[in-house]
Amino acid sequence: DQQVKQNSPSLSVQEGRISILNCDYTNSMFDYFLWYKKYPAEGPTFLISISSIKDKNEDGRFTVFLNKSAKHLSLHIVPSQPGDSAVYFCAATSGSRLTFGEGTQLTVNP
């Protein structure tokens, strides 16, 4: 049972444009949602999080939006840069367990 799903395995955008990565979840008990970025041969690194009681959190070029009624969250990267090219994982916490999605490969073209 995949409780966190990222339906787009890949996304390609032009440098300077907006990247929008999407994530859906099924467990209404999740209390925090997080985004991690992973480069090849490295472990995932934390990007940004949002509490389930919020609908938006912004940190520089990164903004996460949460729509609880639709059980959907998205990560917006504006403007996108070639260095943002990586696999992005959506994750959610319930208690101490962190549940991850399958990941989306973002490619930002110069």
Next chain:
Amino acid sequence: KAGVTQTPRYLIKTRGQQVTLSCSPISGHRSVSWYQQTPGQGLQFLFEYFSETQRNKGNFPGRFSGRQFSNSRSEMNVSTLELGDSALYLCASSLRTLPSRSGANVLTFGAGSRLTVL
């Protein structure tokens, strides 16, 4: 300060063998979690340890086991290896196990141990 260190980084085993992977968490972090990453499956939770006690376990067979030592270092072991065990095994550490009023419980990951089973 030093990050999460995992050893070995790469290893090759054959079916039926067993393997032990090691993880040294960030100094002061008492919680260590292990994840398996395979293509198309994301990161699958294996188990979590806090103060030498297993706090949480994922849906993996009993061939997968782990432990945590008094210095918070952790090991995981996979016995009777199968071809499907080929994966990147990631260890992550954190100060605590639960979110607090200051925010989510953020895990810091190591670079992983890439296991290939032939």
